[in-house]
Amino acid sequence: MNNVTPLFAGRGPTQVFFDRHELNHIMSLYGRMVAAGLWRDYAVDMTREEAVFSAFRRASERPEIRIVKRPELRTRQGQYLLIGEAGAILRRGQELSPLLAPLERKLLKLVDV
Template identity: 65%
Template sequence: MSNVTPFPHPGTGPGERQVGFERLELQRIMDLYGRMVAAGHWRDYAMDMGREVAIFSAFRRTAERPEYRIEKRPALRHRQGMWVLVGEGGQILKRGQDLQNVLAPVERKLMRVVEG
């Protein structure tokens, strides 16, 4: 009974890896999410991790489209930058190599939410 047999999953073969957030990246994103929840602006989130992209979506209400999507695309690391901030309408708001710089527009919005 001590043998553990892994459950077969499509895409788990050699060379087919899933993109995910590293611990510090997720900590940074969840810190921002927590502050936006405390300010009463966001109420829900979702994460989707696939072979090419990992996505964190933040929602004002559960039934809406996400207000922001934070995407990590390692394949674009050497071109446009692997981090993308996408707005509610699907427009790309910021793109870059550094997560902190990509999250800057949301950080500024948080300052307005707290002050106003």
């Protein structure tokens, strides 16, 4: 009874997930898109290979965008992917902020002075 055996000895993480800063940035964008009336629902999926945030215009449709984190691509193309509604990869990158820039541009409005 005095021996403690680690359950996950020698294995890597069992699940990929977004950390607090990544999720705060994504949810901030999501909240602004909901306020603008562009998105209405979201889903988060976490597996051993990737973590996915999907944003929907309506819950019954395919996701308008998917933000994917794949740590095994960190040293190659970048661990973050922005995937469009048709499944095409729109952007890849090492950092989340530049990856989300095209989505944030949708929120910009011209103001007449």
